[in-house]
Structure formats: structure tokens, C-alpha cells
Amino acid sequence: MSYTEPQRKGCELFTWDVFADGGAGGVTDDPEAARRHVREGLAEAPPGTRGRVRRVALCPLGRAVYVDGRAGSRRSVTTGRRRC
DSSP states (O other): OOOOOOOOOOOOEEEEEEESTTOEEEEESOHHHHHHHHHHHHHHSOTTOEEEEEEEEEOTTSOEEEEEEEEEEEEOTTTOOEEO
16 A cells, blocks of 8 residues: 655745835735735826736745746826736
8 A cells, every 4th residue: 555645735925016115015825915915006106116926935945936927017107007
């Protein structure tokens, strides 16, 4: 009889940033919460402000590494509307 360990999903972390004067940023384990923080930050920010969500993982050496692609948004300079 063989025994196999159940596959465990590793801890996923997501950083979020809003790049503006007095901007905000943080880390969460919920990607939807990270996107919500960016949306809320862009809603209050001046036109041209950028926001970003990135997935973070720990490499075997214990350093934080950004993985996969980046999801970003920007508040339009001309219309003031949020673009993804």
C-alpha cells in the first residue's frame, strides 16, 4: 500500500500599490482585496495616477520574488476615468 501526501497550496501573497503623492500600498492574501484597494485608491487619486497588483512568492532562499504577470490600472489624464 502506498501513501501520498495531499497536495497543499502554498501561501499566496499579493502586493498592491497606488503611485501618487501620499499614495498607498500593502500586502494581502486575497487578490480581490488587493484589486479593490487599488480601485479605491485610484478613485481618490488625481488623473494620471497608476496602480499595480503583483503576486509574490518566497523563493527557496527565503527572499520574496514577484512572479507571473502584473495587473495594472491607470487613471486617465484626459478623462479622469480608470483604465486597466
